[in-house]
Amino acid sequence: MTDNPHHLATPSGKPRARNFGIGFDGRPGPFNAITDVPGVAVGYATLISGDGTLVVGEGPVRTGVTAILPRPLADLANPVFAGIFSQNGNGELTGSHIVEETGAFNFPITITNTHSCGVSRDGTLRWMQSVLPAALDSGWGLPVAAETYDGFLNDINGHHLTSEHVAQALDGAAGGPIEEGSVGGGTGMITFGFKAGSGTASRIVEWHGRAYTVGAFVQSNFGKRRNIAIRGLRAGPQLVEPAVREGTPRAEKGSIIAVIATDAPFLPHQMKRLARRVPLGVAMTGGFGYHSSGDIFIAFSTANASAARAPSGRIASADFIPDTDIDPFFDAVIQTVEEAILNALVANDDMTGRDGNFVPALPKTWLKETFG
Template sequence: MTAYDPHLQTPSGKPRARAFGIPFDGTPGRFNAITDVPDVAVGYTTLISGDGPLVVGQGPVRTGVTTILPRPIGELAVPVFAGMFSGNGDGELTGSHLIDELGAFNFPVTITNTHSCGVSRDATLRWMQKTLPQSLDGAWALPVAGETYDGFLNDINGHHLGFEHVFAALDAAQNGPIEEGSVGGGTGMITFGFKAGSGTSSRRVAWNGEHFTIGCFVQSNFGARRNLVVRGIRTGVELAEPAIRDNTLRAEKSSIIAVIATDAPFMPHQMRRLAKRVPLGVALTGGYGYNTSGDIFLAFSTANPDAARGAPGKMAGAFYIPDADINPFFDAVVQSVEEAILNALVANEDMTGRDGNFVPALPKTWLTERFGLTERSGPGERFGDVAPR
């Protein structure tokens, strides 16, 4: 029995990509998660119930919500400098016009299914009014909420996500290692015809004698099986099976929401530049941004809180890393996005949903045969032998 290693496992013991010896570029943070960025927290509510034929309003239910808190609860009203980029706009990210206009947002970010995006946004306002009432006293807010489609497995028109579920995910948000796979908003999601959903990763970047972190979180729900690439290996032909079982003749619907967080001091135009590099990480896994794919990316920096907050009648000042030195941070974004998507695929199991629709997990035997086990695993050890924290 080896000690728990968050680079190899999620807290519940599900394997991560590195558990199979998959090689990645760059240096991950302590937890290899978006929560390596100080003060950033993630919470989930996962809703799974029912089997059999779809009965709208009753189920089967395979959905949830993810919350990302960019600052500690007491500081959530303080804006963060931010930028966003739409690789393909067949999707939604509320608050995006404000981010384009002001280069900042405040309050938690939520990600859920397409038809519950408004619920998660409105619930965030209710939660903030209860948690930090002064933040909405005589003020207005436009929370950020993103979505991807889970109607292949979930009773999406049943609107099963309620305010109470969003409240629970916000209350549960934590730092440290976080779950991946079919949890939170990622519960009913599919990537390259395999079960996917929530994934995360991080990279450390050295600059001028200091170290900063780039963290990534994805809700992954995109891609055609034939295009899947795992660290340069085109796997579409090899992994034609196991196949999805489609009993509803669904139309192709797919998307990916990615959130990039950093403690590096960057200005809003630089945050948009980081967000524009997310599609390069998606492409490394075989994502081509197809017609119905909502590929929408958000980046924010927790640095410069006083400048982001501002105050009428006072000069605001901010420190920032110059554009001439931004390339290593571009590398970190691309690297962390690629690994986060693969973590969402690896930390997963088969799932059957509405009408018996079935989505297989990425075969673990194939991963072992292709990449072998990590050097930290002894003879005969597998990911299931490592005790979670």
């Protein structure tokens, strides 16, 4: 087991998957988080209020928004090379068409609930106009905003998320260790019938004497209880005892959003190839992409900072790792996505939401007995 405290617990002390002796392949970065990629920052706004019967517009509220900055604030308007892959497109990721067209995006990524995706996008533009007006005064912006559904626990039709909450998440974005579980956009999310939400992990990839980082962040909200797998163990049959099953939601098919970041130099088509490996990490945990799933993934590289915005009239150049050497980075994507999903499940507690709907946490006692 690792002795790095950041690998074992979140900043608030919630246990992560490695805390229970669950072993993973590969070498994580110092924080085992997407923020191990230099310059990447994450922030949250979490909204939890009210109990009891649903009153639309009043609550109960179990939602939020996550903000991911691909570059430091001063350099945020500088595009990053990127690629998108939709395994099953029953969902939304704004800005996807321009990423497909140009192989790049700028501005932050936000992730929230299904009915607040537009607010999150618009709030990002308002925030950019406030903190980096020059980035918009001479042009326009198409921020990336993604969503998953939290209506089992949250008053999703009450539209409680505001532009101010989006600004709060963006203003609070920071590097270093980050919280996981029921925070930010993941506040009301469910995976395999257990409380889930926000999760992250990272891997160090050695390439010809250089060390690069691959990081993943997921908003996890998918899967049926019977399919859950933890490091090859088909755990579903062990997790259907009445004490666990009682009061849990009906089997939801849900969605997952994944953001992959790296400082390795890759071109847009290579970033798309990395994004296409995310489903393999999801499958390691027992997910396989339902008809009603919004399984949408974006990958970006912070390298080649000047290439995506080269001036006209001159030949531009970009560094890139050859396709023949890309396999270890594929492996890192799979490893980080798998661990990020499990971290979202483990760093969590039971939650009761609208109409008394109850979602249990993955049982900690069972984890200790099984993996400890």
